[in-house]
Amino acid sequence: MSKTDTIKQVTHEDLQALKSQIENLLGAHGKQALHDVAGKAEHLVSNARETIAEHAPKSGGSRARSLVAIAIFSVIGYFLGRATK
Numbered sequence: 001m002s003k004t005d006t007i008k009q010v011t012h013e014d015l016q017a018l019k020s021q022i023e024n025l026l027g028a029h030g031k032q033a034l035h036d037v038a039g040k041a042e043h044l045v046s047n048a049r050e051t052i053a054e055h056a057p058k059s060g061g062s063r064a065r066s067l068v069a070i071a072i073f074s075v076i077g078y079f080l081g082r083a084t085k
Helices: 003-055 062-083
Strands: none
Touching: 003 062
8 A cells, every 4th residue: 555545544534533523513512502492482482472462453363373373483494494504
């Protein structure tokens, strides 16, 4: 084996080890970050639901539920999108 081949093999092994470590790090901390974002999204959805319930007209019950659903899924989508970037 030539010196160049040895260097390539060692570099490849080092890169594979680094890749493995990065994947483990992202797996461990990425799940925690996603969990934190989900908690924040749940809190914001709860606040949005309360605000909409306070301001929605009482006669349009189905319309108010539609607005709540749109608000909830918009907030969840926003935070999940931010978390996965």
